[in-house]
Amino acid sequence: MPLLGLLTGCSGEMSIMDPSGPAARAQFWVWWAMFGISAVVALTLFALWLFTFRRREQPQRTPREEQRIMLRWVLGGGVLLPVVSIIALLVFAAPTGRGMLPLPLPEGEAERIEVVGHQWWWEIRYPGEEGERDVVTANRLVMPAGEPVDFRLTSADVIHAFWIPRLGGKRDMVPGRYTTIRLAADAPGVFGAQCAEYCGAQHTHMLLHVEALERDDFEAWLTERRSPPEPQEGFDQAREAFGEHCAACHTVDGFPEELIVEDVTHDIQGPNLSDIGSRPTLGAGVLPMDEGAIAYWLQHHQTLKPGNRMPPHNHVGAETLQDIGAWLEALEP
Ligand code: HEC
Numbered sequence: 001m002p003l004l005g006l007l008t009g010c011s012g013e014m015s016i017m018d019p020s021g022p023a024a025r026a027q028f029w030v031w032w033a034m035f036g037i038s039a040v041v042a043l044t045l046f047a048l049w050l051f052t053f054r055r056r057e058q059p060q061r062t063p064r065e066e067q068r069i070m071l072r073w074v075l076g077g078g079v080l081l082p083v084v085s086i087i088a089l090l091v092f093a094a095p096t097g098r099g100m101l102p103l104p105l106p107e108g109e110a111e112r113i114e115v116v117g118h119q120w121w122w123e124i125r126y127p128g129e130e131g132e133r134d135v136v137t138a139n140r141l142v143m144p145a146g147e148p149v150d151f152r153l154t155s156a157d158v159i160h161a162f163w164i165p166r167l168g169g170k171r172d173m174v175p176g177r178y179t180t181i182r183l184a185a186d187a188p189g190v191f192g193a194q195c196a197e198y199c200g201a202q203h204t205h206m207l208l209h210v211e212a213l214e215r216d217d218f219e220a221w222l223t224e225r226r227s228p229p230e231p232q233e234g235f236d237q238a239r240e241a242f243g244e245h246c247a248a249c250h251t252v253d254g255f256p257e258e259l260i261v262e263d264v265t266h267d268i269q270g271p272n273l274s275d276i277g278s279r280p281t282l283g284a285g286v287l288p289m290d291e292g293a294i295a296y297w298l299q300h301h302q303t304l305k306p307g308n309r310m311p312p313h314n315h316v317g318a319e320t321l322q323d324i325g326a327w328l329e330a331l332e333p
Protein backbone atom coordinates (compact mmCIF):
# COMPACT_ATOMS: atom_id res chain seq x y z
CA MET A 1 0.00 0.00 0.00
CA PRO A 2 2.64 2.61 0.83
CA LEU A 3 4.12 1.83 -2.60
CA LEU A 4 0.80 2.56 -4.25
CA GLY A 5 0.79 5.92 -2.51
CA LEU A 6 4.19 6.69 -3.98
CA LEU A 7 2.98 5.83 -7.46
CA THR A 8 0.42 8.63 -7.37
CA GLY A 9 3.44 10.93 -7.47
CA CYS A 10 4.04 9.69 -11.00
CA SER A 11 1.21 11.60 -12.62
CA GLY A 12 0.02 15.19 -12.47
CA GLU A 13 1.28 18.57 -13.58
CA MET A 14 4.76 18.11 -12.15
CA SER A 15 5.54 14.56 -13.22
CA ILE A 16 8.74 13.72 -15.07
CA MET A 17 7.02 10.42 -15.99
CA ASP A 18 4.59 12.34 -18.19
CA PRO A 19 6.86 14.36 -20.50
CA SER A 20 5.24 17.00 -22.73
CA GLY A 21 8.19 18.31 -24.68
CA PRO A 22 11.29 17.08 -26.50
CA ALA A 23 13.74 17.91 -23.69
CA ALA A 24 11.63 16.21 -21.02
CA ARG A 25 11.10 13.20 -23.28
CA ALA A 26 14.84 12.82 -23.81
CA GLN A 27 15.39 13.11 -20.06
CA PHE A 28 12.66 10.56 -19.49
CA TRP A 29 14.60 8.02 -21.60
CA VAL A 30 17.87 8.88 -19.85
CA TRP A 31 16.07 8.12 -16.62
CA TRP A 32 14.92 4.72 -17.91
CA ALA A 33 18.39 3.99 -19.30
CA MET A 34 19.94 4.76 -15.91
CA PHE A 35 17.33 2.67 -14.18
CA GLY A 36 17.81 -0.19 -16.66
CA ILE A 37 21.59 -0.22 -16.48
CA SER A 38 21.66 0.03 -12.69
CA ALA A 39 19.08 -2.76 -12.47
CA VAL A 40 21.22 -5.01 -14.68
CA VAL A 41 24.36 -4.22 -12.65
CA ALA A 42 22.56 -4.78 -9.34
CA LEU A 43 21.01 -8.06 -10.49
CA THR A 44 24.35 -9.30 -11.81
CA LEU A 45 26.07 -8.54 -8.53
CA PHE A 46 23.26 -10.20 -6.62
CA ALA A 47 23.55 -13.32 -8.80
CA LEU A 48 27.29 -13.46 -8.25
CA TRP A 49 26.80 -13.10 -4.55
CA LEU A 50 24.35 -16.02 -4.52
CA PHE A 51 26.81 -17.97 -6.62
CA THR A 52 29.43 -17.73 -3.88
CA PHE A 53 27.12 -19.68 -1.54
CA ARG A 54 27.07 -22.64 -3.86
CA ARG A 55 28.59 -25.70 -2.24
CA ARG A 56 31.23 -27.21 -4.37
CA GLU A 57 34.62 -28.78 -4.25
CA GLN A 58 37.23 -26.12 -3.88
CA PRO A 59 39.85 -26.77 -6.54
CA GLN A 60 43.39 -26.77 -5.33
CA ARG A 61 44.99 -23.53 -6.46
CA THR A 62 48.39 -22.08 -5.96
CA PRO A 63 48.50 -18.61 -4.33
CA ARG A 64 49.61 -17.23 -7.71
CA GLU A 65 46.47 -18.56 -9.40
CA GLU A 66 44.33 -17.19 -6.57
CA GLN A 67 45.85 -13.80 -7.09
CA ARG A 68 45.29 -13.87 -10.82
CA ILE A 69 41.59 -14.70 -10.35
CA MET A 70 41.20 -11.92 -7.82
CA LEU A 71 42.85 -9.43 -10.12
CA ARG A 72 40.46 -10.42 -12.89
CA TRP A 73 37.48 -9.66 -10.66
CA VAL A 74 38.88 -6.33 -9.58
CA LEU A 75 39.62 -5.24 -13.13
CA GLY A 76 36.37 -6.59 -14.57
CA GLY A 77 33.99 -5.52 -11.82
CA GLY A 78 35.82 -2.52 -10.46
CA VAL A 79 37.09 -0.88 -13.64
CA LEU A 80 35.59 -2.35 -16.81
CA LEU A 81 31.97 -2.53 -15.62
CA PRO A 82 31.76 1.07 -14.35
CA VAL A 83 33.58 2.42 -17.42
CA VAL A 84 31.24 0.61 -19.81
CA SER A 85 28.11 1.63 -17.87
CA ILE A 86 29.21 5.24 -17.61
CA ILE A 87 30.06 5.46 -21.31
CA ALA A 88 26.72 3.91 -22.18
CA LEU A 89 24.95 6.50 -20.04
CA LEU A 90 27.02 9.30 -21.53
CA VAL A 91 26.05 8.24 -25.04
CA PHE A 92 22.43 8.43 -23.93
CA ALA A 93 22.69 11.65 -21.96
CA ALA A 94 24.95 13.88 -24.07
CA PRO A 95 22.43 14.53 -26.87
CA THR A 96 19.82 15.25 -24.20
CA GLY A 97 21.94 18.02 -22.71
CA ARG A 98 22.75 19.33 -26.17
CA GLY A 99 19.05 19.54 -27.01
CA MET A 100 18.61 22.11 -24.25
CA LEU A 101 21.35 24.42 -25.53
CA PRO A 102 20.30 27.59 -27.37
CA LEU A 103 21.96 26.56 -30.66
CA PRO A 104 21.07 28.38 -33.90
CA LEU A 105 17.85 27.10 -35.45
CA PRO A 106 17.57 26.12 -39.13
CA GLU A 107 15.20 29.04 -39.61
CA GLY A 108 14.06 31.99 -37.54
CA GLU A 109 14.85 32.53 -33.90
CA ALA A 110 13.52 30.99 -30.74
CA GLU A 111 11.22 33.12 -28.61
CA ARG A 112 13.20 34.59 -25.73
CA ILE A 113 11.81 34.90 -22.23
CA GLU A 114 13.79 36.07 -19.22
CA VAL A 115 13.23 34.54 -15.82
CA VAL A 116 14.69 36.04 -12.64
CA GLY A 117 14.60 34.09 -9.39
CA HIS A 118 13.86 36.02 -6.20
CA GLN A 119 13.41 34.88 -2.62
CA TRP A 120 10.68 33.55 -3.05
CA TRP A 121 9.00 34.39 -6.29
CA TRP A 122 9.58 34.43 -10.04
CA GLU A 123 9.97 37.51 -12.19
CA ILE A 124 9.13 36.89 -15.86
CA ARG A 125 10.19 39.38 -18.52
CA TYR A 126 9.32 39.53 -22.22
CA PRO A 127 11.92 41.89 -23.71
CA GLY A 128 10.50 44.38 -26.22
CA GLU A 129 12.03 44.94 -29.65
CA GLU A 130 13.48 48.42 -30.11
CA GLY A 131 11.04 51.08 -28.95
CA GLU A 132 8.72 48.56 -27.33
CA ARG A 133 8.14 48.21 -23.63
CA ASP A 134 9.28 45.10 -21.78
CA VAL A 135 6.34 43.15 -20.47
CA VAL A 136 6.98 42.15 -16.86
CA THR A 137 4.90 39.79 -14.79
CA ALA A 138 5.41 37.36 -11.91
CA ASN A 139 4.77 33.76 -10.86
CA ARG A 140 3.05 32.94 -14.13
CA LEU A 141 4.95 32.02 -17.24
CA VAL A 142 3.07 32.19 -20.52
CA MET A 143 4.88 30.68 -23.51
CA PRO A 144 4.05 29.70 -27.08
CA ALA A 145 3.47 25.95 -27.63
CA GLY A 146 4.94 23.80 -30.39
CA GLU A 147 8.17 25.78 -30.83
CA PRO A 148 11.47 26.17 -28.99
CA VAL A 149 11.65 28.87 -26.32
CA ASP A 150 14.95 30.12 -24.90
CA PHE A 151 14.69 30.91 -21.22
CA ARG A 152 17.39 33.32 -20.12
CA LEU A 153 17.91 32.78 -16.44
CA THR A 154 19.45 34.71 -13.60
CA SER A 155 18.84 35.44 -9.92
CA ALA A 156 18.43 38.62 -7.91
CA ASP A 157 19.73 37.18 -4.64
CA VAL A 158 20.75 33.56 -3.98
CA ILE A 159 21.01 30.52 -6.25
CA HIS A 160 17.66 29.19 -7.44
CA ALA A 161 16.96 26.60 -10.11
CA PHE A 162 14.50 26.66 -12.98
CA TRP A 163 12.64 23.41 -13.50
CA ILE A 164 9.46 22.60 -15.39
CA PRO A 165 9.37 18.83 -14.85
CA ARG A 166 7.06 18.06 -17.78
CA LEU A 167 9.06 20.23 -20.19
CA GLY A 168 12.60 19.61 -18.95
CA GLY A 169 15.41 21.17 -17.00
CA LYS A 170 16.71 21.91 -14.53
CA ARG A 171 19.16 24.79 -14.72
CA ASP A 172 20.67 26.84 -11.91
CA MET A 173 19.88 30.54 -11.68
CA VAL A 174 23.00 32.25 -10.39
CA PRO A 175 23.20 35.87 -9.23
CA GLY A 176 25.26 38.01 -11.59
CA ARG A 177 25.32 35.37 -14.30
CA TYR A 178 23.05 34.53 -17.24
CA THR A 179 22.39 30.99 -18.44
CA THR A 180 20.00 29.89 -21.14
CA ILE A 181 17.96 26.74 -21.43
CA ARG A 182 15.87 25.82 -24.46
CA LEU A 183 12.57 24.05 -23.84
CA ALA A 184 9.43 23.45 -25.87
CA ALA A 185 5.91 22.30 -25.12
CA ASP A 186 4.36 19.86 -27.62
CA ALA A 187 0.90 21.33 -27.28
CA PRO A 188 -0.99 23.98 -25.32
CA GLY A 189 -1.41 23.11 -21.67
CA VAL A 190 -0.77 24.03 -18.07
CA PHE A 191 2.35 22.79 -16.31
CA GLY A 192 3.65 23.12 -12.80
CA ALA A 193 7.14 24.33 -12.01
CA GLN A 194 9.06 24.67 -8.81
CA CYS A 195 12.35 26.14 -7.68
CA ALA A 196 14.73 23.19 -7.59
CA GLU A 197 17.59 24.55 -5.51
CA TYR A 198 17.13 25.14 -1.80
CA CYS A 199 17.05 28.93 -1.47
CA GLY A 200 15.88 29.58 2.09
CA ALA A 201 12.90 29.14 4.38
CA GLN A 202 10.15 29.53 1.77
CA HIS A 203 11.81 27.52 -1.00
CA THR A 204 8.84 25.11 -1.11
CA HIS A 205 6.51 28.06 -1.66
CA MET A 206 8.23 29.12 -4.83
CA LEU A 207 5.93 27.66 -7.44
CA LEU A 208 5.53 28.82 -10.97
CA HIS A 209 2.39 28.40 -13.04
CA VAL A 210 3.34 27.67 -16.66
CA GLU A 211 0.88 28.06 -19.52
CA ALA A 212 1.71 27.09 -23.08
CA LEU A 213 -0.61 28.78 -25.60
CA GLU A 214 -1.10 28.55 -29.35
CA ARG A 215 1.13 31.08 -31.10
CA ASP A 216 -1.82 33.41 -31.86
CA ASP A 217 -3.10 33.34 -28.29
CA PHE A 218 0.39 33.97 -27.00
CA GLU A 219 0.78 37.00 -29.29
CA ALA A 220 -2.60 38.32 -28.16
CA TRP A 221 -1.67 37.84 -24.50
CA LEU A 222 1.57 39.71 -25.04
CA THR A 223 0.11 42.52 -27.16
CA GLU A 224 -2.52 43.21 -24.50
CA ARG A 225 0.26 43.78 -22.00
CA ARG A 226 2.64 45.52 -24.39
CA SER A 227 0.26 48.35 -25.29
CA PRO A 228 0.59 51.49 -23.15
CA PRO A 229 -1.53 51.30 -19.98
CA GLU A 230 -4.79 53.17 -19.94
CA PRO A 231 -5.11 56.03 -17.44
CA GLN A 232 -6.53 54.66 -14.20
CA GLU A 233 -9.74 55.99 -12.77
CA GLY A 234 -11.55 55.49 -9.50
CA PHE A 235 -10.09 53.77 -6.43
CA ASP A 236 -8.52 57.13 -5.46
CA GLN A 237 -7.96 56.22 -1.84
CA ALA A 238 -6.58 52.80 -2.67
CA ARG A 239 -4.12 54.26 -5.13
CA GLU A 240 -3.02 56.95 -2.74
CA ALA A 241 -2.39 54.35 -0.03
CA PHE A 242 -0.56 52.16 -2.54
CA GLY A 243 1.70 55.09 -3.45
CA GLU A 244 2.48 55.59 0.20
CA HIS A 245 2.90 51.99 1.45
CA CYS A 246 3.59 49.76 -1.51
CA ALA A 247 4.96 51.56 -4.57
CA ALA A 248 8.52 51.62 -3.25
CA CYS A 249 8.66 47.85 -3.84
CA HIS A 250 5.94 47.18 -6.41
CA THR A 251 5.51 48.51 -9.94
CA VAL A 252 2.12 49.04 -11.54
CA ASP A 253 2.42 50.24 -15.15
CA GLY A 254 0.87 53.64 -15.61
CA PHE A 255 0.75 54.40 -11.90
CA PRO A 256 0.95 58.20 -11.49
CA GLU A 257 4.44 59.13 -10.36
CA GLU A 258 3.30 61.99 -8.15
CA LEU A 259 1.57 59.45 -5.89
CA ILE A 260 4.76 57.46 -5.23
CA VAL A 261 6.31 58.04 -1.83
CA GLU A 262 9.84 56.71 -2.14
CA ASP A 263 11.09 54.76 0.81
CA VAL A 264 14.85 54.42 0.60
CA THR A 265 15.36 52.31 3.70
CA HIS A 266 15.33 48.97 1.88
CA ASP A 267 16.46 47.39 -1.35
CA ILE A 268 13.79 44.72 -1.65
CA GLN A 269 12.01 44.31 -4.94
CA GLY A 270 8.48 42.94 -5.03
CA PRO A 271 6.60 41.36 -7.94
CA ASN A 272 5.33 43.67 -10.69
CA LEU A 273 1.58 43.95 -10.09
CA SER A 274 0.46 45.44 -13.43
CA ASP A 275 -1.64 42.40 -14.40
CA ILE A 276 -2.12 40.89 -10.95
CA GLY A 277 -5.90 40.59 -11.38
CA SER A 278 -5.41 38.17 -14.27
CA ARG A 279 -2.97 35.84 -12.52
CA PRO A 280 -4.06 32.46 -11.19
CA THR A 281 -2.32 32.52 -7.80
CA LEU A 282 -0.84 34.78 -5.12
CA GLY A 283 2.44 34.49 -3.27
CA ALA A 284 4.00 32.11 -5.84
CA GLY A 285 1.29 29.48 -5.52
CA VAL A 286 0.30 29.98 -1.87
CA LEU A 287 -3.29 31.15 -2.54
CA PRO A 288 -5.64 30.76 -5.50
CA MET A 289 -6.75 34.11 -6.90
CA ASP A 290 -10.36 34.12 -5.75
CA GLU A 291 -12.43 37.18 -5.03
CA GLY A 292 -11.06 38.93 -1.95
CA ALA A 293 -7.86 36.89 -2.03
CA ILE A 294 -5.54 39.88 -2.38
CA ALA A 295 -6.96 41.62 0.70
CA TYR A 296 -6.66 38.33 2.58
CA TRP A 297 -3.05 37.90 1.42
CA LEU A 298 -2.19 41.46 2.45
CA GLN A 299 -3.43 40.84 5.99
CA HIS A 300 -2.15 37.31 6.49
CA HIS A 301 0.85 36.90 4.21
CA GLN A 302 3.30 36.46 7.06
CA THR A 303 1.20 33.56 8.39
CA LEU A 304 0.59 32.05 4.95
CA LYS A 305 4.25 32.34 3.98
CA PRO A 306 6.27 33.01 7.13
CA GLY A 307 9.43 35.04 6.64
CA ASN A 308 8.60 36.17 3.10
CA ARG A 309 10.33 39.42 2.15
CA MET A 310 7.22 41.61 2.26
CA PRO A 311 6.90 43.37 5.61
CA PRO A 312 3.59 42.99 7.50
CA HIS A 313 1.08 45.79 6.92
CA ASN A 314 -0.43 46.00 10.39
CA HIS A 315 0.04 49.76 10.45
CA VAL A 316 -2.00 50.25 7.28
CA GLY A 317 -5.44 49.22 8.55
CA ALA A 318 -7.76 46.47 7.36
CA GLU A 319 -10.14 48.76 5.50
CA THR A 320 -7.40 50.39 3.46
CA LEU A 321 -5.93 46.97 2.65
CA GLN A 322 -9.36 45.84 1.48
CA ASP A 323 -9.58 48.90 -0.76
CA ILE A 324 -6.16 48.24 -2.19
CA GLY A 325 -7.05 44.57 -2.71
CA ALA A 326 -10.21 45.46 -4.64
CA TRP A 327 -8.26 47.87 -6.86
CA LEU A 328 -5.47 45.37 -7.52
CA GLU A 329 -7.98 42.65 -8.38
CA ALA A 330 -9.35 44.96 -11.07
CA LEU A 331 -5.88 45.31 -12.62
CA GLU A 332 -6.06 43.31 -15.79
CA PRO A 333 -4.62 44.32 -19.09
C1 HEC B 1 9.59 46.06 1.30
C2 HEC B 1 9.01 45.77 0.01
C3 HEC B 1 7.50 45.57 -0.09
C4 HEC B 1 6.51 46.43 0.30
C5 HEC B 1 6.64 47.77 1.00
C6 HEC B 1 5.27 45.80 -0.12
N1 HEC B 1 5.52 44.61 -0.73
FE1 HEC B 1 4.15 43.37 -1.58
N2 HEC B 1 5.57 41.98 -1.89
C7 HEC B 1 6.91 42.15 -1.64
C8 HEC B 1 7.59 40.91 -1.89
C9 HEC B 1 9.08 40.65 -1.72
C10 HEC B 1 6.60 40.01 -2.31
C11 HEC B 1 6.79 38.54 -2.68
C12 HEC B 1 6.48 37.67 -1.49
C13 HEC B 1 6.59 36.21 -1.80
O1 HEC B 1 5.71 35.68 -2.50
O2 HEC B 1 7.55 35.58 -1.33
C14 HEC B 1 5.34 40.71 -2.31
C15 HEC B 1 4.13 40.15 -2.73
C16 HEC B 1 2.99 40.89 -2.91
C17 HEC B 1 1.79 40.41 -3.58
C18 HEC B 1 1.61 39.05 -4.21
C19 HEC B 1 2.13 39.13 -5.63
C20 HEC B 1 2.07 37.85 -6.39
O3 HEC B 1 2.45 37.87 -7.58
O4 HEC B 1 1.70 36.81 -5.87
C21 HEC B 1 0.88 41.43 -3.55
C22 HEC B 1 -0.51 41.41 -4.14
C23 HEC B 1 1.51 42.53 -2.86
N3 HEC B 1 2.78 42.18 -2.49
C24 HEC B 1 0.90 43.74 -2.62
C25 HEC B 1 1.46 44.73 -1.80
C26 HEC B 1 0.73 45.87 -1.32
C27 HEC B 1 -0.72 46.19 -1.66
C28 HEC B 1 1.59 46.57 -0.54
C29 HEC B 1 1.30 47.83 0.25
C30 HEC B 1 0.25 47.76 1.23
C31 HEC B 1 2.87 45.90 -0.56
N4 HEC B 1 2.73 44.78 -1.32
C32 HEC B 1 4.01 46.35 0.07
C33 HEC B 1 7.54 43.30 -1.20
C34 HEC B 1 6.87 44.41 -0.72
Ligand SMILES: [Cu+2]
Nearest residue numbers: 195197199203
Ligand atom coordinates in the same frame (compact mmCIF):
# COMPACT_ATOMS: atom_id res chain seq x y z
CU1 LIG C 1 14.47 27.46 -4.11
